[in-house]
Amino acid sequence: MSIKYDKLLALLKKNGYTSYRIRKEKIVGQATWQKIQNGGDIDTRTIAKFCKLLNCQPGDILEHKEEEI
Secondary structure (H helix, E strand, O other): OEEEOHHHHHHHHHOOOOHHHHHHOOOOOHHHHHHHHHOOOOOHHHHHHHHHHHOOOHHHOOEEEOOOO
């Protein structure tokens, strides 16, 4: 299973959140931010934090993609 965060990254950019701003405002830690950028696993607390920040639902920020064999 592979989760893609392209929607999250686009929504963050649209709302003026850069990597620098995310680190400066301590929205998420550096390791979590790297996981998001590289398609790693993050916990539901992080998803909830972004949903609250961006006033959206989880489906608005992540997407499940089947891995190709």
